[in-house]
Amino acid sequence: MPRQLHLSAALDSPGHVDAAHFTALAGLAERAALDFVTLDDSYAAEPLRLDALATFARLAPVTRGLGLVPTVTTTHTEPFHTSISVNTLDWVSEGRAGWLVGVSDTEAEARAFGRKGAAPADELWAEAADAAEVAVRLWDSWEDDAEIRDTATGRFVDRAKLHHIDFEGPRFSVRGPSITPRPPQGRPVIAVTVTAADLAPDAGPGGRARVATAARYADVVLLDAPDRATRLTAATELRLRGGEALRILARIPAALPDGAAADSLLTEVTEGGGGVDGFHLLPADPARDLAALADRVVPALRERGLFRAGYTGRTLREHLGLARPASRYALAATIPSPASAASAGNPTATAEVTR
Amino acid sequence: MTDRPLKQIHLAAHFPGVNNTTVWSDPASGSQVAFDSFRHLAATAERGRFDFFFLAEGLRLREVKGRIHDLDVVGRPESITVLGALAAVTTRLGLAATVNATFNEPYELARRFASLDHLSGGRAAWNMVTSSDAFTGENFRRGGYLDRADRYTRAAETVALAREFWDAAGTGTVRHQGPQFDVEGTLSVPRPPQGHPVVIQAGDSDEGREFAAATADVVFSRHSTLAAGQAFHADVKRRLAAYGRKPDELKIMPGVTFVLGDTEEEAVERAAGIRRAQVSPATAINFLEQVWGVDLADHDVDGPLPAVDPVRDSGLVQGRTSLGDPLEIAAKWRAVAAEKGLSSRELVIEVTGRQSFIGTPASVAAQIDHHVQSDAADGFILVPHLTPGGLDDFVDRVVPLLQERGVFRTEYTGTTLRDHLGLPVPGRP
Numbered sequence: 001m002p003r004q005l006h007l008s009a010a011l012d013s014p015g016h017v018d019a020a021h022f023t024a025l026a027g028l029a030e031r032a033a034l035d036f037v038t039l040d041d042s043y044a045a046e047p048l049r050l051d052a053l054a055t056f057a058r059l060a061p062v063t064r065g066l067g068l069v070p071t072v073t074t075t076h077t078e079p080f081h082t083s084i085s086v087n088t089l090d091w092v093s094e095g096r097a098g099w100l101v102g103v104s105d106t107e108a109e110a111r112a113f114g115r116k117g118a119a120p121a122d123e124l125w126a127e128a129a130d131a132a133e134v135a136v137r138l139w140d141s142w143e144d145d146a147e148i149r150d151t152a153t154g155r156f157v158d159r160a161k162l163h164h165i166d167f168e169g170p171r172f173s174v175r176g177p178s179i180t181p182r183p184p185q186g187r188p189v190i191a192v193t194v195t196a197a198d199l200a201p202d203a204g205p206g207g208r209a210r211v212a213t214a215a216r217y218a219d220v221v222l223l224d225a226p227d228r229a230t231r232l233t234a235a236t237e238l239r240l241r242g243g244e245a246l247r248i249l250a251r252i253p254a255a256l257p258d259g260a261a262a263d264s265l266l267t268e269v270t271e272g273g274g275g276v277d278g279f280h281l282l283p284a285d286p287a288r289d290l291a292a293l294a295d296r297v298v299p300a301l302r303e304r305g306l307f308r309a310g311y312t313g314r315t316l317r318e319h320l321g322l323a324r325p326a327s328r329y330a331l332a333a334t335i336p337s338p339a340s341a342a343s344a345g346n347p348t349a350t351a352e353v354t355r
Numbered sequence: 356m357t358d359r360p361l362k363q364i365h366l367a368a369h370f371p372g373v374n375n376t377t378v379w380s381d382p383a384s385g386s387q388v389a390f391d392s393f394r395h396l397a398a399t400a401e402r403g404r405f406d407f408f409f410l411a412e413g414l415r416l417r418e419v420k421g422r423i424h425d426l427d428v429v430g431r432p433e434s435i436t437v438l439g440a441l442a443a444v445t446t447r448l449g450l451a452a453t454v455n456a457t458f459n460e461p462y463e464l465a466r467r468f469a470s471l472d473h474l475s476g477g478r479a480a481w482n483m484v485t486s487s488d489a490f491t492g493e494n495f496r497r498g499g500y501l502d503r504a505d506r507y508t509r510a511a512e513t514v515a516l517a518r519e520f521w522d523a524a525g526t527g528t529v530r531h532q533g534p535q536f537d538v539e540g541t542l543s544v545p546r547p548p549q550g551h552p553v554v555i556q557a558g559d560s561d562e563g564r565e566f567a568a569a570t571a572d573v574v575f576s577r578h579s580t581l582a583a584g585q586a587f588h589a590d591v592k593r594r595l596a597a598y599g600r601k602p603d604e605l606k607i608m609p610g611v612t613f614v615l616g617d618t619e620e621e622a623v624e625r626a627a628g629i630r631r632a633q634v635s636p637a638t639a640i641n642f643l644e645q646v647w648g649v650d651l652a653d654h655d656v657d658g659p660l661p662a663v664d665p666v667r668d669s670g671l672v673q674g675r676t677s678l679g680d681p682l683e684i685a686a687k688w689r690a691v692a693a694e695k696g697l698s699s700r701e702l703v704i705e706v707t708g709r710q711s712f713i714g715t716p717a718s719v720a721a722q723i724d725h726h727v728q729s730d731a732a733d734g735f736i737l738v739p740h741l742t743p744g745g746l747d748d749f750v751d752r753v754v755p756l757l758q759e760r761g762v763f764r765t766e767y768t769g770t771t772l773r774d775h776l777g778l779p780v781p782g783r784p
Binding site for chain 1: 393416436443474536540
């Protein structure tokens, strides 16, 4: 059987603020059995849109298999709130949540909060890495079996399995533990968008910091590259940096006004290539293009044995073929060696142990 | 009250919290975090035509003697996200989230509640709380300490600023300079369907009452007797005129527990059993330590209260609302114990209960109606002791009796939470 593709799509629909619109789009994406959908977000005045994570929470009970990966920014938000919000999306979707990490780089967004000024991209992505570190530690801060409900001793939790995270960084410190128990997936899927230019030898400090964050924390990279050759170079570099478990999906436009466009997309996706695991589709008109995807492109991919006929797993990690990571604190307790203490600072490394 | 028409009762459902009111040792106690539990309780409340569903919040796990408190239900999801999901499986029920004004910024709060209001078709409410403790602050950028005196300043400015953002939504930019905030921003979200999502406020202090009169749509209060409720109701409603507001524009809804039985005796017996489950020996010691401020691990809870005097400001118990001055409380508790001949545990059971309606469905319906018609309240926020089935009996057995009395809706007459509460959509300034 040929290698299975991973497919996802952006639901971005500037100007739409009604739940019915997004419910209809999610229905199409789910009919196509896409791995996940994304929804962009920022604190800019335009375009008109709702909070992305809240919108996807609204979709969770009306979908069954679809992964839900909203953008949540890290520049003006509290890392603690980000962690528990993504965690909660995982609870309400029963294991289908992800987090597309974003930053806020405009002065206008900074003024809306009034806490600090705009900062350069390298600083923003270093801060995003710290926010991801805090999020992961907080998800891990409740071991999976922390809740014991032991009536004999009157204890609801085993406090030895709840952990302070004691993160201290230059921008914030967080004590923990989380107020929300470990999410169904252990760690919701972390995604970062990277461009080939960020990976080039002459990349600027912002690009390099973004790649560093992706390499260390991402389970999925959404890769922007202008052509197949560049994509291959970039994907190879990313895999070297981020490890073999990293899922790389190429971001490609998906305007499908007619059959010819759909066939053209089918050809592009079928040829695959560029060293990626699949594609993240960017519809021009989501309602039209997702319908064409579900009705025309995906069935053809299924005929060729390149894409699943329906969901075989329950969680987003299962769709992506990613193992459920153990809590770093549970690992630390079972392997009390200096090596595990060192790797406890690196969730990617810790996750590798369990894969 | 003889000639006026019957007041209509407002009811809300509080998802069982992370404290000892919630009994987890009962075999019927389900998950406090799985979405199905939230779905069940919200569906039950909507079946009962309740005004709203209420989620509490605490941003740091409680600690005792430097260790995580392990005796009560602990762990809950983030409120606004849960309510966003519940908006998909309910159609009329109001959705209220407790969110702290100390550890959130007004722009983000305004945007999140505006989003929830859109996603729910006008059913969002914000229970605004503040916090001044450095203990909770250790989880946040803002960190440590907000001076206690600044709490209401920040709270008032936060709500005012959120409302400015909602009013300007879709039309323009807010420029605001105040003691707490200096911001300029434009929401990407259109004006919320309710204009302003409903604002709920808790707090019984003089400052809290004044804040509620100036700012809130609903007060989540806590009082123990009919007379205390009437005094609170009269006092808060009296303050409204100074802000150009009518008595109907603020609803007073105390939090209450309830226990039902087929007979009065059965209900009383069941209530006593629930109180014993809520105050285990270990929990009784925890309450004593909260007041005494010293380690009482070896104290015999079936004997008298500790002989030593409490220590003030010991920091032994963290992340929990203070009960008041320890020496005064200890003196009061000793007097009650002596008068009624109670052991330590019996004393804790006696003094830490919430206002509770106990009886047959008919008598509970009558008590609730009496409290509302006597102006001790405009309605109640019901706090079940079991997750998620704790409201089932109330909706099946008490709500129909309130409806028969003509004091509670049989169907929703509006679509938004403001409609249910009889609050007008605020005009833009």
